[in-house]
Amino acid sequence: MEPFETATLGDFGAQSTLDPAGQGAAAILPLTWGMTIAFGVVFVLVMALVWFAWTRSGGRTWWIVGGGVVLPLVSILILMVFSISTLQAITRAHPDSLVIDVTGHQFWWDVVYDPEGLAMRDANEIVLPKGRPVTLRLMSEDVIHSFWVPSIAGKMDMIPGRSNTLTVTATETGRFRGQCAEFCGLSHPLMAFEVVVLEPEDFLRWFDDTMGEAEDAAQTQLVQGREVFETAGCPACHEVRGVAEGGVLGPDLTRVGGRATLGAGMWRMNKGNLAGWIADVQDMKPGANMPSFNHLSGPELRALTAWLASLK
Template sequence: MAVASACSGKQSALDPHGGPAIHVEHLIIGIVAVCTVIWIVVIVVLGLALLRSRRAGAEDANSEGRLTTVVSAAVAASVVIIAGLTIASFYTTRNIGVPGSAALTITVRGQQWWWQVFYAGSDASPGFQTANEIHIPVGTDVQVRLEGADVIHSFWVPSLAGKQDVVPGRSNSLLLRAEKPGAYRGQCAEFCGLQHSHMAVLVIAEAPADFERWAASQRGDALTPADPDAAAGQVAFLAKPCSACHTVRGTAAKGTTGPDLTHIGGRQTIAAGLLETTRGSLAAWIADPQTLKPGNNMPMVPLTSVELQNISAYMESLK
């Protein structure tokens, strides 16, 4: 069964919308420009050499000296060019580093094959977690602390930042900054197993006031469903093994193996960008996750058709 990724948004290192990504774009353009000039020079010199060799009728006594001069000049030019590109790369890396006083710090943990996202709490408000969807305020430096839970992953949102490896047992950091509101698609950039290509992340940049409203809603517990189908779905969800793997704050579901589902209905996608969040896609995923994403850690839980409809209604209501 072929499934197209539903995680839409800008995803191009040549379409930057944040300071770190702009520095990376300038480095890419600079390297491509230098390499293009080198290629043109080499082709021109090669062409002149071929024409000269066809016209030469006798051995030129000074050819060895000229050849030595040309080779020496080429070696010197290579050293200068390589040194220049190395220095440019070094300063680009410094410019995209995490500042000492980022306004917001988020922890992202890479797992096969999804992203677990933690927003730290404070004395005034509790922390919360989400999955595969990161919200950030526009015009703000955001430090992303990267942790690995199983194998090496790589976190990359091309329009906002450079890529950074996610290594088990080690904490790396990355700077995210968006200058314009929008949805920016990211991807695991390090082959991490069978479903590597289905490990997307969506970064949603919004006005600071909108971000604060979103964060306040995420800190709250799940609302008690008013719809009869959703209410019956909550009962079935808590009675089945679902609650052993997932957390829904405000209920008895306290599992930590899978994503926190407290507000899953408000996310744009499920299964790390595989499907749009609709009642139908939720039902399809719950019914048979191994067909949609073979090898993932979610087992197929036996459900009746009524239980499946009710649980998918409950998941959709968690906004």
Template sequence: LLFGLILADVLTDRALSRLPVDKALHIEVTGYQWWWQARYLSDDGAPAFTLANELHVPVGRPVVVALKAADVIHTFWVPNLHGKKDMIPGRDATIEFRADRPGVYRGQCAEFCGYEHALMAFLVTADPPAQYEAWAARQRLPAVTTLDTVAARGREVFLTQDCARCHSVRGTPAQGSIGPDLTHVASRQFLAAGTLANNRGNLAGWIVDPRTLKPGTAMPPTRLPPEDLQALLTWMETLK
């Protein structure tokens, strides 16, 4: 049985190593304690857009992921698409895969990287090509300008609190680079690298006291008056 598994592993690894990468989609993924930044590149290699903890790829098209680690060793692992690949600070690596069927594939950091290693997950969604292109077109757009007065108040709260120092939202003055890009955060399925379902209640709890939900996270608590918190949540729900 062990010999059979070894043989299957060798044959699978050889097949993956021969995967053609012509006209591949290129993504740069950086591992942080404890989340993932994904920067999509256009065909000429220029940055197109950035998101966090969730990837979308077109079915049938090869994907080349450049891997980096910002702090400690992480490991990029999507079991249904490829094997593990270490991400070592100061050393760049790449991994290539292709999703042949639509679906949602769970990924995980597979190298112990600190206190919240077990809560460092991500999703890879394989979309039909036309659906992927529509998704990518939306991701390239800046945040929408809302005419709702409550949402507008929430935008002001975001820009005047510490949020804008750590996070960026394209189309606003917020250009922070410490935390995830939030331009289209409302379109994501999860918060905090797969820890919480993305809904209003979890988002409120994450803003107010993230360390009770994910101990060890670098994000500090943000205590807001109730009306400011509700306005901020309303605005963030427009970031789709």
């Protein structure tokens, strides 16, 4: 899978509830229109009553009982029945679904495929097979985040100490954008990610290609880059399978060069942005929990960047 292959965007772009590409989003769309229309009618009615109250005088208790109690009670009850049944449909765990754990961190996403089996770790990008139900177990490592891929499914909070379940079934292949939807700190608006939906057989191929260790560095510059990675202290927070294990404070970098975006959905993945990120992450993402490595020499930074970009 090439980074940034042309996205199959719908009429409203890669991040829109109006353009469903998943069963959850498709279930929510009629609710969105239904509520917009129902509350539009209520708004017009209320405005008409305000006008009525202004232009006439005299007590009419039945207006208060009817318009203030009965009408809201009935309309909200009807809408509640629809929203609760939709909520149940989209949060029900599916018995033979693929399980993916997604954990929100300030300001990035940790992703573990098949956590109780192969437990393949990745970050900031979620690859889904088309047409197969996937159970997302949503958690948080620090503060409350909210997981939202408008084109695929509804929104779900990620709460520290809890695991919330969202079952999604993508119905279109392509790239879709997700975004943290709960204010979580300085770089909250820079906490996005991509969802890549592949045909089931492409998904299996991708999974097989990706789950192993990082490819061994072959050229001198790449070997140098790996050494800089090890000596500069990156493994304290980052894991690269087969090179450095155990760093979990930052995103897994085993296939960082294969992701389409850098910095949780914020920049295109390329060597220039990677070098800028390492040397001055605090400028590219204020408040990120990674220090800027501005003491690396030019050749060190180039080698490190080349090695990271080669990890696919």
